[in-house]
Amino acid sequence: MSESSKSKSLNLNPSPTLQCKDLHEYLKSRSAQFLETLYNYPTICLAVYRELPELARHFVIRLLFVEQPVPQAVVTSWVSQTFAKEQAKACEALSELSVWQEAPIPGGMPGWMLAQSFKKNLKVALLGGGRAWSMSSSLEPDGKARDVAFLDAYALERWECVLHYMVGSAQTEGISADAVRILLHAGLMTRDAEDGSAVITRAGFQFLLLSTAKQVWLFLQHYLHTAEKRSLSAAECLAFLYQLSFSTLGKDYSTEGMSNNMLVFLQHLREFGLVYQRKRKAGRFYPTRLALNIAQVRGGGAAPLAAPAQARGYIVVETNYRVYAYTQTNLQVALLGLFTELMYRFPNLVVGVLTRESVRQALRGGITAEQIIHYLEQHSHPQMLKSETGGIRTSSMLPPTVVDQIKLWETERNRFTYTEGVVYNQFLSQADFVVLRDYAKQQGVLTWQNERSRTMVVTRHGHDDVKKFWKRYSKSS
Amino acid sequence: MADDDTPSDSSLLVIIVDTNPNQRYITEDPKVLTNCLDAVIAFANSHLMQKARNELAVIGCHFHKSEYLYPTPGKPLDVRQIDGQYELFTLVEKTIKMRLVNLIKSQPPEEKPGESLLAGAVAMALCFIAKFRREATPGLRITARILIVTGSSDTAAQYINYMNVFFTAQKQQVLIDVCSLDKHLSLLQQGCDITGGLYLKVPSLEGLLQYLLWVFLPETSERTKLVLPGRGRVDYRAACFCHRELLTIGYVCSVCLSVFCKFSPICTTCHTVFKIGGPLPIKPKKKKMKV
Numbered sequence: 001m002s003e004s005s006k007s008k009s010l011n012l013n014p015s016p017t018l019q020c021k022d023l024h025e026y027l028k029s030r031s032a033q034f035l036e037t038l039y040n041y042p043t044i045c046l047a048v049y050r051e052l053p054e055l056a057r058h059f060v061i062r063l064l065f066v067e068q069p070v071p072q073a074v075v076t077s078w079v080s081q082t083f084a085k086e087q088a089k090a091c092e093a094l095s096e097l098s099v100w101q102e103a104p105i106p107g108g109m110p111g112w113m114l115a116q117s118f119k120k121n122l123k124v125a126l127l128g129g130g131r132a133w134s135m136s137s138s139l140e141p142d143g144k145a146r147d148v149a150f151l152d153a154y155a156l157e158r159w160e161c162v163l164h165y166m167v168g169s170a171q172t173e174g175i176s177a178d179a180v181r182i183l184l185h186a187g188l189m190t191r192d193a194e195d196g197s198a199v200i201t202r203a204g205f206q207f208l209l210l211s212t213a214k215q216v217w218l219f220l221q222h223y224l225h226t227a228e229k230r231s232l233s234a235a236e237c238l239a240f241l242y243q244l245s246f247s248t249l250g251k252d253y254s255t256e257g258m259s260n261n262m263l264v265f266l267q268h269l270r271e272f273g274l275v276y277q278r279k280r281k282a283g284r285f286y287p288t289r290l291a292l293n294i295a296q297v298r299g300g301g302a303a304p305l306a307a308p309a310q311a312r313g314y315i316v317v318e319t320n321y322r323v324y325a326y327t328q329t330n331l332q333v334a335l336l337g338l339f340t341e342l343m344y345r346f347p348n349l350v351v352g353v354l355t356r357e358s359v360r361q362a363l364r365g366g367i368t369a370e371q372i373i374h375y376l377e378q379h380s381h382p383q384m385l386k387s388e389t390g391g392i393r394t395s396s397m398l399p400p401t402v403v404d405q406i407k408l409w410e411t412e413r414n415r416f417t418y419t420e421g422v423v424y425n426q427f428l429s430q431a432d433f434v435v436l437r438d439y440a441k442q443q444g445v446l447t448w449q450n451e452r453s454r455t456m457v458v459t460r461h462g463h464d465d466v467k468k469f470w471k472r473y474s475k476s477s
Numbered sequence: 478m479a480d481d482d483t484p485s486d487s488s489l490l491v492i493i494v495d496t497n498p499n500q501r502y503i504t505e506d507p508k509v510l511t512n513c514l515d516a517v518i519a520f521a522n523s524h525l526m527q528k529a530r531n532e533l534a535v536i537g538c539h540f541h542k543s544e545y546l547y548p549t550p551g552k553p554l555d556v557r558q559i560d561g562q563y564e565l566f567t568l569v570e571k572t573i574k575m576r577l578v579n580l581i582k583s584q585p586p587e588e589k590p591g592e593s594l595l596a597g598a599v600a601m602a603l604c605f606i607a608k609f610r611r612e613a614t615p616g617l618r619i620t621a622r623i624l625i626v627t628g629s630s631d632t633a634a635q636y637i638n639y640m641n642v643f644f645t646a647q648k649q650q651v652l653i654d655v656c657s658l659d660k661h662l663s664l665l666q667q668g669c670d671i672t673g674g675l676y677l678k679v680p681s682l683e684g685l686l687q688y689l690l691w692v693f694l695p696e697t698s699e700r701t702k703l704v705l706p707g708r709g710r711v712d713y714r715a716a717c718f719c720h721r722e723l724l725t726i727g728y729v730c731s732v733c734l735s736v737f738c739k740f741s742p743i744c745t746t747c748h749t750v751f752k753i754g755g756p757l758p759i760k761p762k763k764k765k766m767k768v
Contacts, residue, residue, distance in 0.1 A: 042561045042563075046526065046563060049526065050526070050527070050528065050529065054695075054696075054698075054699050054702075055699070055702060055703075057527060058694070058695055058699065058703065061523055061690050061694060062687075062690060062691060064690075065686070065687060077704065078703060078704055079702055079703055079704065080701075080702060080703065080704050083701075083702040086702060087702075121561075124560075124561035124562065125526075125561060125562060125563050125566070126519065126522055126523060126526060126562070126563070126566065127519060127522075127562065127566075128559075128560050128561065128562035128566075128567070128570075129560055129561060129562070130560055130561030131560065131561055132558045132559060132560055132561065133558060133561065246563055246564070246565075247564065248564055248565070385614075
């Protein structure tokens with residue numbers, strides 16, 4: 001018998017889809033001590049609370065004013081039996097983020113108790129007390145106060161600057177080396193092999209298809225990653241970010257009392273358009289809508305509640321797969337071009353059509369059907385939001401046929417499942433083959449077998465075991 | 478309109494606080510009102526804490542008028558953060574307290590406090606919800622509910638107004654929750670039952686906040702999953718239109734369904750003239766046809 005270990009080195013996932021963790025997942029991946037320091041900031045407690053599952057929020061709020069451990073059985077009794085699974089999930093989430101800890105009760109029963117710092121600081125955020133987040137109460141009224149519309153325009157302009165840089169539009173000024181470093185670190189862009197200039201990667205294109213809030217959050221995650229290397233404390237940065245996200249739009253805040261590190265951080269945020277500052281030394285800053293949206297990554301499915309007027313949707317999708325986009329910017333046209341076949345271009349309108357070829361091309365590029373649909377949904381023209389889908393209640397405002405077809409085109413590509421394996425063939429006798437096959441089957445590592453050609457395929461991790469067995473078997477016989 | 482089982486994007490809560498000075502718990506000890514108000518404000522803020530898109534309105538209900546305590550009709554107060562509290566929460570607290578003082582000050586001094594205008598306040602809340610829904614971004618799933626916190630006893634005087642707002646709320650898919658601080662309120666309990674809300678008579682005022690957070694904070698979609706106090710038996714007696722008294726048996730107009738405790742020949746609501754009552758005329762027996 002010969003075993004040809006032709007392990008297929010098929011790349012199962014040619015271009016990994018871009019992962020966008022939410023706050024929960026981000027915090028889960030950090031250590032318990034890190035969480036402990038984080039919970040010293042009321043802002044973070046507030047943000048974490050909002051990220052918790054519904055039932056977990058209910059548990060926290062009921063335990064918030066309880067000073068002693070509560071028996072686990074009591075907590076279980078709060079939820080009706082039919083939803084035991086969700087209850088377990090909620091408990092797990094709370095334990096994962098060390099929002100509560102197990103604490104024994106005098107009777108010997110296991111109990112739950114909220115983490116001291118979390119409880120204290122959530123109470124501060126809810127009811128008051130403690131220290132103010134910033135020194136803004138002493139701020140005098142700004143002579144040149146900026147209104148909300150101005151801030152929206154500013155934020156949009158700054159953020160588009162980053163996006164434009166990514167697609168390599170002519171408009172490349174106004175982005176610093178730091179921002180480029182983050183884009184490179186995140187794998188959204190890569191250095192060109194020849195001239196060292198930054199070019200966009202596949203992940204980068206997927207990044208562009210995300211909603212703005214998600215883009216900002218993903219970007220900041222990578223920023224925090226690199227920040228740790230630059231001796232900026234991630235906890236401090238995160239707390240400041242959430243302080244921004246819980247501030248009021250159109251109000252100014254003082255930079256007084258901020259450490260040097262935080263001032264550097266503020267300058268970076270200013271560059272990406274999360275805060276507005278007239279001058280570097282102005283002593284005050286205005287958070288913009290981009291910063292406020294950090295807290296709302298979770299609810300990304302629906303249309304943003306208060307979208308900036310400029311960023312209103314511009315795409316109309318019809319049941320005949322035509323896509324009309326009322327836009328002038330090259331960035332948006334380029335993005336549409338990723339998955340549609342562009343037909344006409346007018347001064348303020350681009351017409352394209354979703355075809356099998358065009359969508360498949362996007363899918364080959366690692367973009368998922370979900371991302372395409374989400375992009376179309378997110379930028380739907382207000383008119384699309386109003387129109388009825390012919391009595392069919394769907395979660396999406398796009399024509400159901402189009403949504404389904406895009407999903408079908410994706411599943412069409414997934415007809416193969418790849419498993420790595422080792423082929424065993426050229427057995428000398430049928431009996432040998434049967435023994436080895438049965439052994440592999442028994443171990444649960446057999447992928448495929450054919451008795452006539454005496455060929456079998458064993459999974460990669462089962463290979464060693466089967467080989468050993470074969471050696472023992474051939475020796476003994 | 479959102480399904481019951483899918484969590485909504487945004488949940489609007491309108492709290493109606495009864496501030497009538499003739500409630501028993503206030504006449505006994507006026508300081509308790511501050512405690513109750515603090516509990517209600519903390520509860521309101523925890524509602525805002527649930528989700529970034531949650532919305533809140535608070536209506537103060539007095540004996541001479543009802544008024545929005547939050548949000549303010551014009552420009553919001555300019556509030557700066559003074560301690561570790563979230564700025565929005567500070568704004569809510571400050572606004573409510575300031576507007577409530579104004580409301581109490583505006584009461585006519587010579588008038589004897591009458592009954593709280595709860596039905597009117599609920600109507601105001603329904604208007605607020607309707608306006609909010611109209612102005613919301615299309616495609617946003619909104620659930621709305623009303624919470625009434627009151628210590629007044631309910632009288633049948635506002636019976637018709639109550640029923641009107643309850644059925645309107647039912648049609649608008651607005652839940653009405655009632656938290657009674659003092660007495661059992663059978664009329665408002667009917668409202669809860671009609672709209673699918675919860676009714677709770679708080680056993681002790683000290684634990685008010687904990688009761689509010691336990692029973693009234695969870696959203697509609699969440700309530701099915703939790704073990705909450707049951708509905709109990711609902712007293713469905715109607716009040717008569719002539720003397721506003723609760724009845725078990727009465728006369729009903731066959732045209733407009735008005736309820737009366739005594740027979741009257743003309744319906745006061747729709748002016749239908751009834752024939753004088755008396756024994757029903759006995760129908761002459763039909764002769765059976767022979768086959």
